[in-house]
Amino acid sequence: MGRNSPFIVASSNAGIGIDAAMVALREGRPAVDAVEIAIRAVEANAEDHSVGFGGYPNLLGEVELDAGLMQGEDLASGAVAALKGYRHPISIARRVMEQLPHVFLAGEGAARFAREMSFETEELLTEDARATWATGLQPEFSDADLTQIAARDDIWRWVEIATDPERTHGTTNVIARDAQGHLSVGVSTSGWAWKYPGRVGDSPIAGAGYYADDRHGAAACTGTGEMAIRAATAHSVVLYLKMGLSLAEAGHRAMADLRDLGGRYLSGMSFVAVDAAGNHAAFSSWADSTYLVYDADMDAAEELPRTIVPLPHRWEKRRPHE
Numbered sequence: 505m506g507r508n509s510p511f512i513v514a515s516s517n518a519g520i521g522i523d524a525a526m527v528a529l530r531e532g533r534p535a536v537d538a539v540e541i542a543i544r545a546v547e548a549n550a551e552d553h554s555v556g557f558g559g560y561p562n563l564l565g566e567v568e569l570d571a572g573l574m575q576g577e578d579l580a581s582g583a584v585a586a587l588k589g590y591r592h593p594i595s596i597a598r599r600v601m602e603q604l605p606h607v608f609l610a611g612e613g614a615a616r617f618a619r620e621m622s623f624e625t626e627e628l629l630t631e632d633a634r635a636t637w638a639t640g641l642q643p644e645f646s647d648a649d650l651t652q653i654a655a656r657d658d659i660w661r662w663v664e665i666a667t668d669p670e671r672t673h674g675t676t677n678v679i680a681r682d683a684q685g686h687l688s689v690g691v692s693t694s695g696w697a698w699k700y701p702g703r704v705g706d707s708p709i710a711g712a713g714y715y716a717d718d719r720h721g722a723a724a725c726t727g728t729g730e731m732a733i734r735a736a737t738a739h740s741v742v743l744y745l746k747m748g749l750s751l752a753e754a755g756h757r758a759m760a761d762l763r764d765l766g767g768r769y770l771s772g773m774s775f776v777a778v779d780a781a782g783n784h785a786a787f788s789s790w791a792d793s794t795y796l797v798y799d800a801d802m803d804a805a806e807e808l809p810r811t812i813v814p815l816p817h818r819w820e821k822r823r824p825h826e
Contacts, residue, residue, distance in 0.1 A: 740757070
């Protein structure tokens with residue numbers, strides 16, 4: 505892809521919104537518009553249980569959403585976390601970026617701001633997601649226990665048991681460049697399924713889950729967010745580009761940083777990335793993982809394989825009495 509050609513690089517689940525996002529770029533709209541358009545479509549997709557409406561809930565059965573976005577032109581960023589009752593956290597995050605001197609709002613503060621910005625509330629937990637939540641907590645909890653789980657004072661003991669490490673990941677990533685050559689990146693997620701209430705992953709944290717700088721490139725992550733937070737993965741990719749490494753070298757170096765992490769809980773990680781010249785790449789620890797590339801000169805988005813870099817997997821579950 506050329507330096508001045510608009511493009512989109514995204515996780516595969518962004519395919520539902522990528523065509524509309526490309527229309528926006530072809531109309532000359534800014535990259536941040538394209539990012540928001542693509543991600544809103546994923547947030548509205550009830551079949552995607554990792555993002556927005558229909559997302560898998562926390563341990564209490566409540567859907568909490570995280571999102572963040574950033575502009576490469578001026579490094580402006582906005583984010584929300586642990587947000588309940590609003591389908592489109594990416595749009596609320598953009599309002600944070602545009603309307604406040606702050607970068608990041610969480611919990612009730614984020615919800616209050618959404619109300620003030622006239623976003624409409626709704627129930628985000630679908631019957632399908634609730635049924636999967638209830639099934640996922642059994643046999644650890646009986647049906648009767650599920651109705652009383654919020655009254656317990658020891659749910660912290662159950663998080664690592666109830667959590668399925670294969671559901672610790674699931675996010676939508678979108679990077680776009682507009683006709684003016686500006687980059688933007690956005691990330692949105694319902695987070696770790698059956699997580700402890702209030703848990704925040706990498707998705708709304710600039711430098712961990714996303715980062716964009718017109719001078720060097722952009723990156724966005726999906727996977728076990730705690731790992732990306734600890735390794736500052738998205739920023740690391742861009743920093744390695746700033747240091748003069750190629751995009752492939754930067755990606756491998758960032759995966760090596762993740763590989764070198766210690767601790768009791770390690771799972772997988774994926775990210776998409778671009779450099780300032782318009783080259784694109786994607787890395788993953790999961791086999792057969794793919795991503796989307798859509799240049800303005802293409803007729804449709806192309807699905808490509810990611811570079812697979814295995815990472816250690818460690819999940820030390822303990823019983824509540826231990």
